[in-house]
Amino acid sequence: MPIVFMGTPGFAAYILEALVENGQKIAAVVTVADKPAGRGKKLHESEVKKTALRHQLTVLQPTNLKDPTFIETLKALNAAVFVVVAFRMLPELVWKIPSKGTFNLHASLLPQYRGAAPINWAIINGEKTTGVTTFFIDEKIDTGAVIDQMSLSIEESDTAGSLHDKLMVLGANLIQKTLLGIEKGTVNPKNQTNDSALKEAPKIFKEDCRIDWTKDGKIIENFIKGMSPYPTAWTHLNQDNETIVLKVFEATFIKTSHDSEIGSIIKSKKELKIAVKDGFIALLKIQLPGKRAMHVFELLNGLQLKENAYTL
Numbered sequence: 001m002p003i004v005f006m007g008t009p010g011f012a013a014y015i016l017e018a019l020v021e022n023g024q025k026i027a028a029v030v031t032v033a034d035k036p037a038g039r040g041k042k043l044h045e046s047e048v049k050k051t052a053l054r055h056q057l058t059v060l061q062p063t064n065l066k067d068p069t070f071i072e073t074l075k076a077l078n079a080a081v082f083v084v085v086a087f088r089m090l091p092e093l094v095w096k097i098p099s100k101g102t103f104n105l106h107a108s109l110l111p112q113y114r115g116a117a118p119i120n121w122a123i124i125n126g127e128k129t130t131g132v133t134t135f136f137i138d139e140k141i142d143t144g145a146v147i148d149q150m151s152l153s154i155e156e157s158d159t160a161g162s163l164h165d166k167l168m169v170l171g172a173n174l175i176q177k178t179l180l181g182i183e184k185g186t187v188n189p190k191n192q193t194n195d196s197a198l199k200e201a202p203k204i205f206k207e208d209c210r211i212d213w214t215k216d217g218k219i220i221e222n223f224i225k226g227m228s229p230y231p232t233a234w235t236h237l238n239q240d241n242e243t244i245v246l247k248v249f250e251a252t253f254i255k256t257s258h259d260s261e262i263g264s265i266i267k268s269k270k271e272l273k274i275a276v277k278d279g280f281i282a283l284l285k286i287q288l289p290g291k292r293a294m295h296v297f298e299l300l301n302g303l304q305l306k307e308n309a310y311t312l
Contacts, residue, residue: 001183004079004098005048006030011168012085013047015105018172019083020055024179027077028058030087066091081182083175084137095137100182102137105175107167108201109133109149111192114142115201119167120160124226125199126218127154130163132171134178136189145189148181150174159228159250204231211235213263213311217253217279224251224281232287235274235311237265246311249293250285263311272296274311 002025005016019026029052037044045053052059062070065088074097082095082102095102108118110133115121122130131151138144150170154163181187204227211220211233227233228249237246253276260266260275267273273280287293 001025001080001100001179002027002078003081003083003179004028004030004074004077005052005083005085006087006090007048007085008032008046009086010047011107011164011171012087013051014168015085015172015175016048016051019175020051020057022176024176026057027079028060028074030060030062032088033061033063065094071097081179083179085171085175089141090137092139103134103147103178103182104137104142104144105171106133106135106142107164107171109151110135110142110146111194111198113199113201116203118201119164120204120226120231121199121201122154122226123158123160123163124223126222130154130167132167132174134174135192143192143194145191147178147187147189148174159225161229206231209233211248211311213274213276213281215276217255217276217281220276220281221251221253224248237311239310244289247287247293248283248285249287251281251283253279254282255279261310265310267300269300270297272300 004027005019006029007013007016008031016029029048031046031048031052034043034045036042049059049061060070060073064070071093074094079098080100082098084090084102084104090102106118108122109129109131113121129151131149133149134147135142135144136147150173152166152170178187209227209231211223213220213235224233233248235246235248236243254273256279258275258280262275262277264275265272266275266280272283274283283296285293285295286299
């Protein structure tokens with residue numbers, strides 16, 4: 001059953017690799033156009049394109065998904081199914097082309113966590129379970145009929161990064177299962193429900209990553225884990241009227257009573273802690289401006305903090 005695969009980042013590239021290894025017939029791969037990046041503005045290829053070229057697959061890179069030439073090219077491929085993983089929103093005249101439909105892989109158990117950042121928000125909100133969903137694309141974002149799902153437990157040690165990798169592997173398995181079901185005609189799509197209890201997963205911007213030290217310690221810990229390693233939680237560190245941005249990659253909450261001011265910094269030979277209302281957030285891995293991310297124990301001896309230093 002020939003397919004067209006659409007995707008861009010490493011998450012999608014891993015799944016494309018799995019499809020190739022499992023002998024799936026891939027008529028073409030659609031990904032974003034090459035973009036200039038870095039100081040030299042050298043053209044950067046998407047991870048999906050790199051994987052496709054390595055396997056000598058046909059690569060299409062339209063700048064306009066409604067371009068008539070692109071549409072005719074897709075139709076001429078005679079693919080039975082389009083598979084979409086971490087790609088752009090498709091116009092109707094694209095997703096209606098294949099005879100057996102176009103389906104998307106989403107990294108949550110839909111209808112929960114529709115949106116651009118489901119992995120981050122599941123960790124931030126302290127969820128214990130998540131998963132992956134395949135669904136047929138419709139006119140809206142992440143609302144189409146659900147084909148199948150697989151779930152997994154979120155461990156206490158998980159970050160957005162580790163959960164991303166687990167869901168990537170799970171997603172590859174689910175796509176294989178979904179393709180087999182579509183080919184055999186055994187899938188039974190079910191419409192999603194809509195109610196006020198659904199949690200959303202909107203795109204995360206830089207200002208959204210700022211740590212609010214007035215919140216409960218466990219909420220802050222989950223927030224940091226949900227932003228790690230990307231887009232990364234951050235805070236302002238202030239001392240002597242000088243403010244710098246401190247990025248926080250790893251931290252743990254220590255629940256205890258204290259009389260320190262919220263946001264104040266407590267430094268010892270072994271720890272660097274921030275006071276919160278129900279305890280302390282012990283910083284474990286941080287990044288100072290112009291430096292690489294480092295474990296706190298590497299920084300403690302050389303980190304010059306004055307008694308009036310605080311976060312805000």
